[in-house]
Amino acid sequence: MLKVIVVDDQTEILEQVATGIEAYVKFENLDVNLALATGDPQAVLTYVRKNPNDKYLFFLDIDLATESYTGIDLASELRKLLPYEAIVFLTSHEELSLIVLEHRVLPLDYIVKQSDFTEIMKAVKIDLRRTLELIGQESKVNKSYFTYVKRGRHYRIATTDIYYFEAMPGSPHLISLYANNKRLNIRRSLSQIEEQLDADFYRCHRGYLINLARVVALDATEKMVYFDEEQTIACPVAARRLKDLKRKLT
Known part of the structure; x- marks a missing residue:
């Protein structure tokens, strides 16, 4: 099963993305579970440390700004714990992608936050499907x-x-x-x-x-x-x- 974690400090965006993912997963009957939707980076790290062997897809707000972590800081910490899991950045600023490259986080995708939520969810669905396909390909190799x-x-x-x-x-x-x-x-x-x-x-x-x-x-x-x-x-x-x-x- 693929576990999805959404992190955003904008409550409206967080709830919209989380609700959209749950509805899509249920409609398509995907082997996916929305494990966590939060604005707290520490909650994410705690969850991952307790469940290090699961497969993950993270949707992270690149603009996240808490006292302890930015979105890029959180992504860097996750990369240390889970070198190969998929990370997708949610961002209002496309130019921040250059900063991500400097931190060598290697995200799966960038999704630009915009007023049309339909477009955001379209990109989210594509990334969900892409991650499931990658897991399927990986499992064929990893059976050895x-x-x-x-x-x-x-x-x-x-x-x-x-x-x-x-x-x-x-x-x-x-x-x-x-x-x-x-x-x-x-x-x-x-x-x-x-x-x-x-x-x-x-x-x-x-x-x-x-x-x-x-x-x-x-x-x-x-x-x-x-x-x-x-x-x-x-x-x-x-x-x-x-x-x-x-x-x-x-």
Whole structure:
């Protein structure tokens, strides 16, 4: 799902754009959620830090002027947290685009605020569609890699290197990833990880997501699946998933 965040300190513009986006998303039945519409830059940064793995499209008022952030300052901070997410500037001054270039924010688009709100929404809709298309193209490429965030940095690992993911008991949003000569912990749910990966990954158990391509053996009696000949790398299989797992492995 694409999350949209609108930031503008002009209440009228903020409400118009937010309402317009919600109506368009509902009418077109898009996989988009208006996550936040605010004039507070700190609220945006707080939200993004709590949800660093989501896909975003930001509509930012370039003329935003709060005590702590301008629109460009906010965009620069977002770029540090989310290097690749789409940013669209709402502006009353086209000449400010030169300042944006100096800050190397690399926005997707500029939308000039004007009296005709229909024209503003026309541009907003185009940018929504464009971002969804880019996400679709990116997902085709990224199926070969699993991407994650750790200590504010973005990493990726080839899916062919992964054995399985395990949800930590008592901490369902703390996941252990087991791969070639590697184990690491990431903060995300198994369901979120499952959505990111392709059909080679299978939920064999409530707490495990396995890479079918790395399975070496399945012991139906012991209800265990193994990833190496020595059977030292293994995880359990739920009884109700055994039949389906056998089918997928044959």
